Amino acid sequence: MSILVTPDTKVLIQGITGSFGARHAKLSLDYGTKVTAGVTPGKGGQLFENRVPIFDTVDQAVRETGATVSAVFVPPPFAADAILEGVAAGLELVVAITEGIPVMDMMRVKEAMKGSKTRLIGPNCPGLVTPGSGEKSHGGCRIGIAPGYIHKKGNVGVVSRSGTLTYEAVWQLTTRGYGQSTCVGIGGDPINGTSHLDVLKMFNEDPETEAIIMIGEIGGTAEEEAAAWAAEHCRKPIAGFIAGATAPEGRRMGHAGAIVSGGHGTAASKIAALRAAGIEIAETPSDMADALIRRMKR
Amino acid sequence: MNIHEFQARELFAEFGVATQPGRVANTPEEAEKVASGLGKGKLVVKAQIHAGGRGKGTFKNGFKGGVHLCDTSAEARDLASKMIGQVLVTHQTGPEGKEVGKIFVGEAVDIARELYFAILIDRATSVPVVIASTEGGVDIEAVAEKSPEKILRLPVNPFLGLMPYQTRIIASSLGLTGPLMNQAAKLFANLYRLFIERDCSMVEVNPLVVTTDGRLMALDAKFNFDDNALYRQPSIVAMRDITEEDPREVEASKHSLNYIGLDGNIACLVNGAGLAMATMDIIQHAGGSPANFLDVGGGASREQVASAFRIILADTRVKGILVNIFGGIMDCDVIAHGIVEAAKETGLSIPLVVRLEGNNVDAGKKTLESSGLKLESGQNILDAAQKIVAAVKAA
Numbered sequence: 187m188s189i190l191v192t193p194d195t196k197v198l199i200q201g202i203t204g205s206f207g208a209r210h211a212k213l214s215l216d217y218g219t220k221v222t223a224g225v226t227p228g229k230g231g232q233l234f235e236n237r238v239p240i241f242d243t244v245d246q247a248v249r250e251t252g253a254t255v256s257a258v259f260v261p262p263p264f265a266a267d268a269i270l271e272g273v274a275a276g277l278e279l280v281v282a283i284t285e286g287i288p289v290m291d292m293m294r295v296k297e298a299m300k301g302s303k304t305r306l307i308g309p310n311c312p313g314l315v316t317p318g319s320g321e322k323s324h325g326g327c328r329i330g331i332a333p334g335y336i337h338k339k340g341n342v343g344v345v346s347r348s349g350t351l352t353y354e355a356v357w358q359l360t361t362r363g364y365g366q367s368t369c370v371g372i373g374g375d376p377i378n379g380t381s382h383l384d385v386l387k388m389f390n391e392d393p394e395t396e397a398i399i400m401i402g403e404i405g406g407t408a409e410e411e412a413a414a415w416a417a418e419h420c421r422k423p424i425a426g427f428i429a430g431a432t433a434p435e436g437r438r439m440g441h442a443g444a445i446v447s448g449g450h451g452t453a454a455s456k457i458a459a460l461r462a463a464g465i466e467i468a469e470t471p472s473d474m475a476d477a478l479i480r481r482m483k484r
Numbered sequence: 485m486n487i488h489e490f491q492a493r494e495l496f497a498e499f500g501v502a503t504q505p506g507r508v509a510n511t512p513e514e515a516e517k518v519a520s521g522l523g524k525g526k527l528v529v530k531a532q533i534h535a536g537g538r539g540k541g542t543f544k545n546g547f548k549g550g551v552h553l554c555d556t557s558a559e560a561r562d563l564a565s566k567m568i569g570q571v572l573v574t575h576q577t578g579p580e581g582k583e584v585g586k587i588f589v590g591e592a593v594d595i596a597r598e599l600y601f602a603i604l605i606d607r608a609t610s611v612p613v614v615i616a617s618t619e620g621g622v623d624i625e626a627v628a629e630k631s632p633e634k635i636l637r638l639p640v641n642p643f644l645g646l647m648p649y650q651t652r653i654i655a656s657s658l659g660l661t662g663p664l665m666n667q668a669a670k671l672f673a674n675l676y677r678l679f680i681e682r683d684c685s686m687v688e689v690n691p692l693v694v695t696t697d698g699r700l701m702a703l704d705a706k707f708n709f710d711d712n713a714l715y716r717q718p719s720i721v722a723m724r725d726i727t728e729e730d731p732r733e734v735e736a737s738k739h740s741l742n743y744i745g746l747d748g749n750i751a752c753l754v755n756g757a758g759l760a761m762a763t764m765d766i767i768q769h770a771g772g773s774p775a776n777f778l779d780v781g782g783g784a785s786r787e788q789v790a791s792a793f794r795i796i797l798a799d800t801r802v803k804g805i806l807v808n809i810f811g812g813i814m815d816c817d818v819i820a821h822g823i824v825e826a827a828k829e830t831g832l833s834i835p836l837v838v839r840l841e842g843n844n845v846d847a848g849k850k851t852l853e854s855s856g857l858k859l860e861s862g863q864n865i866l867d868a869a870q871k872i873v874a875a876v877k878a879a
Binding site: 213262263286287288289290291292293294296297331332333335336346347348349350351353354357374376377401403404405406407408427429430431432433434437438439440441442443444448449453469470471472473 | 605608610612625641642683742754755757758759760762766768777779841842843864865869
């Protein structure tokens with residue numbers, strides 16, 4: 187098994203007719219992902235790429251196709267509404283790819299989601315990939331914007347706030363012969379649906395995942411919390427990398443969440459917390475897969 | 485995005501948050517007019533720049549202090565004439581200082597007590613949190629460290645907002661009793677409304693003061709606005725003062741590039757924010773010093789790479805460039821052509837190391853090698869960082 191999604195997961199795409207959503211819906215189809223529905227209000231009844239039915243509402247799409255997971259590609263002003271539409275339709279998982287959603291909107295989304303059965307990943311995230319067993323991992327479940335071909339089916343779980351750093355780690359693993367169970371990008375915003383800790387717990391319970399790479403960055407305390415839990419409960423070897431050691435205080439480094447303020451959320455404090463939890467530290471981004479291999483052999 | 489002190493006071497006035505009476509002035513004449521419209525007591529004249537430490541700063545014309553007290557409107561005019569158009573240097577501006585375009589003239593207040601009040605969105609719980617303390621006018625981080633019991637943290641339900649009973653709890657914890665409690669309840673409620681309606685990520689009132697004649701008012705404030713929400717906050721966008729921003733960052737934002745200037749001499753150009761931060765780190769790890777953070781976005785188009793090169797090269801401190809691209813979905817060859825074009829167009833004369841990885845990477849590397857440009861390829865990020873650091877040291 188993998189976590190969150192399998193190659194059989196039926197996926198719907200909110201915002202499938204926008205240029206961004208359409209491009210990545212096509213790439214997911216090419217990867218072999220079961221994209222079963224698209225949603226664009228006002229375009230219900232049409233077909234995407236001559237094969238994927240488009241619906242006006244998520245509720246309709248779920249009832250008619252049995253989709254259980256959605257990827258949200260709609261623009262920031264409408265994204266909070268789109269996420270909550272997926273929650274109302276009873277989806278298991280909503281993955282919000284959209285970058286630039288106002289933090290007040292996400293605050294209300296989180297509050298409104300309390301008690302619901304839906305899990306949210308993101309926003310401002312690359313999504314997730316459970317690699318398939320075909321050539322270049324074809325046949326897997328690709329939700330979001332990650333390049334599918336860099337993956338390989340296997341037993342390492344990857345969790346990260348950043349897109350391209352995740353791809354680096356995955357590529358390093360694949361080129362060294364280590365495949366992945368599932369790779370999850372949780373996003374770079376200060377308020378997100380799923381934390382490092384949530385994903386670590388899932389990897390720990392997943393029989394297919396044998397080792398974990400956790401990639402973090404400056405800002406907040408999510409990495410420290412994950413490390414503290416891992417020290418007590420995680421049975422699997424973990425390697426970690428933290429970006430942002432040279433970032434100046436008070437400046438937002440691209441991601442809205444990547445900001446050091448009042449001496450909190452520094453790379454040094456996070457690295458210390460990871461080390462204290464027995465997590466092998468990758469000194470540089472070139473060292474992520476090798477750090478995990480060192481830890482597995484320890 | 486940051487705003488000026490006088491703009492913060494305008495926001496306070498709009499939302500009914502009590503503050504000291506006063507107005508902004510663009511000229512000494514205007515300063516005199518503003519001053520003569522204020523009360524009979526002492527006046528305060530304050531230079532308007534974004535940087536802190538104004539009171540202890542020095543103007544390049546030798547005049548000391550960006551904050552002064554005076555008694556008459558004529559004196560206010562004289563102080564204004566020494567500040568407006570002059571360059572003020574504080575510990576936050578750097579040695580180059582900032583030119584003062586406007587000043588604030590207000591009624592000076594006699595302070596009985598200084599308090600602290602802030603609202604921010606707490607990442608851990610994803611709700612707004614009010615932070616209040618009896619220790620105002622000082623560094624709140626230091627208070628939090630030494631005497632955490634003097635700091636009240638009160639979470640707010642986003643759907644209910646700050647409830648009246650909560651404003652009373654805060655007032656009571658700050659020792660605001662009797663008629664001051666009613667003033668406090670109103671001030672806190674209005675400030676919370678301002679925080680929500682203007683999409684702030686933080687409002688910090690430090691100090692919140694009680695005057696000797698029993699008034700509660702916000703004396704100084706720091707606002708942070710959520711950049712993601714600026715599209716729906718035209719009145720906040722109108723307060724933007726680009727003369728206060730790094731011109732390189734202003735230029736970069738025009739090309740949808742995410743750029744932050746730093747002090748080092750090795751520029752980097754990277755796709756993705758996390759990888760861009762990690763690239764800065766690895767430059768330092770290799771013994772160099774990064775000149776910037778620059779994220780050209782997950783896509784990294786040819787045009788963006790060219791604009792990024794121009795912005796990087798406009799900084800005369802830059803002695804070398806490291807390009808680090810993981811072309812996941814983008815074709816590395818397209819990116820390589822973009823780099824070659826940009827390097828030729830800008831007449832690049834400093835060392836350039838390129839590390840490309842991903843889709844169609846072999847074609848991309850060939851394009852770079854056959855370009856006739858003087859550049860080196862990095863095998864991986866660490867190798868690339870070591871090469872650029874060595875090249876800059878040798879130059």
